[in-house]
Amino acid sequence: MMNGVTIxxxxxxxxxxxxxxxxxxIPCGREHVFSHELALLACVTPAQVRRDLMSxxxxxxxxxxxxxxxxxxxxxxxxxYPEVQRVALVGVGNLGRAILSxxxxxxxxxxxxxxxxxxxxxxxxxxxxxxxxxxxxxxxxLGRESIATAILAVPAARAQETTDLLVASxxxxxxxxxxxxxxxxxGVFLEERDMTMSLETVAFFARRAALERK
Amino acid sequence: MMNGVTIxxxxxxxxxxxxxxxxxxIPCGREHVFSHELALLACVTPAQVRRDLMSxxxxxxxxxxxxxxxxxxxxxxxxxYPEVQRVALVGVGNLGRAILSxxxxxxxxxxxxxxxxxxxxxxxxxxxxxxxxxxxxxxxxLGRESIATAILAVPAARAQETTDLLVASxxxxxxxxxxxxxxxxxGVFLEERDMTMSLETVAFFARRAALERK
DNA sequence: TGAGATTTGTGAACTTCGTCACAGCAATGC
DNA sequence: GCATTGCTGTGACGAAGTTCACAAATCTCA
Numbered sequence: 001m002m003n004g005v006t007i008x009x010x011x012x013x014x015x016x017x018x019x020x021x022x023x024x025x026i027p028c029g030r031e032h033v034f035s036h037e038l039a040l041l042a043c044v045t046p047a048q049v050r051r052d053l054m055s056x057x058x059x060x061x062x063x064x065x066x067x068x069x070x071x072x073x074x075x076x077x078x079x080x081y082p083e084v085q086r087v088a089l090v091g092v093g094n095l096g097r098a099i100l101s102x103x104x105x106x107x108x109x110x111x112x113x114x115x116x117x118x119x120x121x122x123x124x125x126x127x128x129x130x131x132x133x134x135x136x137x138x139x140x141x142l143g144r145e146s147i148a149t150a151i152l153a154v155p156a157a158r159a160q161e162t163t164d165l166l167v168a169s170x171x172x173x174x175x176x177x178x179x180x181x182x183x184x185x186x187g188v189f190l191e192e193r194d195m196t197m198s199l200e201t202v203a204f205f206a207r208r209a210a211l212e213r214k
Numbered sequence: 215m216m217n218g219v220t221i222x223x224x225x226x227x228x229x230x231x232x233x234x235x236x237x238x239x240i241p242c243g244r245e246h247v248f249s250h251e252l253a254l255l256a257c258v259t260p261a262q263v264r265r266d267l268m269s270x271x272x273x274x275x276x277x278x279x280x281x282x283x284x285x286x287x288x289x290x291x292x293x294x295y296p297e298v299q300r301v302a303l304v305g306v307g308n309l310g311r312a313i314l315s316x317x318x319x320x321x322x323x324x325x326x327x328x329x330x331x332x333x334x335x336x337x338x339x340x341x342x343x344x345x346x347x348x349x350x351x352x353x354x355x356l357g358r359e360s361i362a363t364a365i366l367a368v369p370a371a372r373a374q375e376t377t378d379l380l381v382a383s384x385x386x387x388x389x390x391x392x393x394x395x396x397x398x399x400x401g402v403f404l405e406e407r408d409m410t411m412s413l414e415t416v417a418f419f420a421r422r423a424a425l426e427r428k
Numbered sequence: 429t430g431a432g433a434t435t436t437g438t439g440a441a442c443t444t445c446g447t448c449a450c451a452g453c454a455a456t457g458c
Numbered sequence: 459g460c461a462t463t464g465c466t467g468t469g470a471c472g473a474a475g476t477t478c479a480c481a482a483a484t485c486t487c488a
Contacts, residue, residue: 206387
């Protein structure tokens with residue numbers, strides 16, 4: 001690791017959640033929060049919250065809780081890059097557009113600034129506030145904008161070749177919505193979000209729970 | 215548990231993946247597969263594959279591997295309901311429509327057969343091959359079609375109330391794409407798929423990996 | 429100021445998930 | 459038929475993630 005501190009990937013995800021909750025769901029007047037209040041909002045245990053916050057260096061005081069502002073700043077110091085961190089989206093189909101419209105203007109510090117597609121109908125246009133480039137420009141655009149993070153939403157058949165291209169172009173983190181597992185070299189962080197796997201898992205346990213109830 | 219066998223949720227997800235790979239990526243002539251071949255396709259270790267397959271009851275023979283057909287049947291016996299299992303989608307926005315078009319006609323045994331939305335522009339119409347009902351009909355439709363599984367893709371502000379309604383209407387499994395954690399009673403299986411958390415996690419580790427490389 | 433109530437910070441236990449490594453067995457070659 | 463090869467099935471181990479539980483710290487109120 002670059003600096004001495006390691007931080008678990010699940011913790012990073014929850015920190016992002018805590019920050020959102022602090023910004024949106026804590027009544028404005030409140031200057032302090034307790035771990036059990038955040039826990040309730042985040043649907044985790046208070047111990048989990050405290051454990052996660054340890055890795056930000058924030059500390060609260062017994063009896064009073066954590067200063068809301070300190071938490072937001074502390075979490076941001078861990079999660080945010082000093083400058084804007086740009087993200088690329090590859091594949092501007094139904095899902096790609098949903099992702100674009102979902103993220104547009106959400107966090108000023110983390111922005112999808114470039115998208116790519118093979119379809120000439122789409123390339124050259126601005127879709128959901130984001131310019132769509134042809135795949136041929138991928139390497140150049142990623143380099144120019146120093147993009148290290150990509151969201152992949154292309155058809156299964158194209159997923160691996162696209163990944164290889166992304167990696168060769170300097171991408172170090174991929175969020176994969178294509179329904180195939182990706183092969184990436186060491187040093188590239190990969191998060192798989194296969195909807196089929198998710199749905200089939202939920203369906204399996206739903207069935208089971210429904211049967212149990214009978 | 216209803217029957218004696220417990221099965222880990224991650225294993226269920228991977229079994230679904232193995233089946234897809236067996237159906238699509240194994241050259242038709244091949245009657246047998248080795249665990250290391252499946253492992254390569256699924257991007258996991260051979261030991262993981264064998265471990266997962268244990269819970270299906272399938273067994274292979276040393277030197278020859280697993281019979282492809284046995285595996286597909288064995289996995290299906292675990293994952294599939296004898297009848298069609300119906301799924302509901304709540305929230306037919308950008309993401310909802312992407313989900314619908316993604317799943318339409320994919321697995322005959324697991325089908326999204328009803329969708330719901332508050333927007334009167336959408337209700338009453340068939341969108342991406344799926345009838346969209348007003349929320350007021352939710353309980354009735356889920357009951358009539360005996361639906362126990364739901365995909366949630368509504369705005370954050372509506373997510374918890376919608377969940378409560380789903381649970382009250384007999385849902386036992388929820389796949390949540392709304393960007394808030396849901397509170398569900400025991401006995402309801404919940405899978406959270408918050409895109410913001412995922413993206414922020416990937417961005418964090420991408421940045422870290424990129425810095426390390428310098 | 430001191431007693432009591434409450435919450436933090438964290439070592440230790442526990443749970444879950446994945447990997448190792450090897451005994452045992454089917455197939456093949458000699 | 460015996461030795462060899464190479465893969466399966468699984469007990470044991472290890473890593474990651476979560477919860478427990480309690481000492482130490484702060485606040486409240488008399």
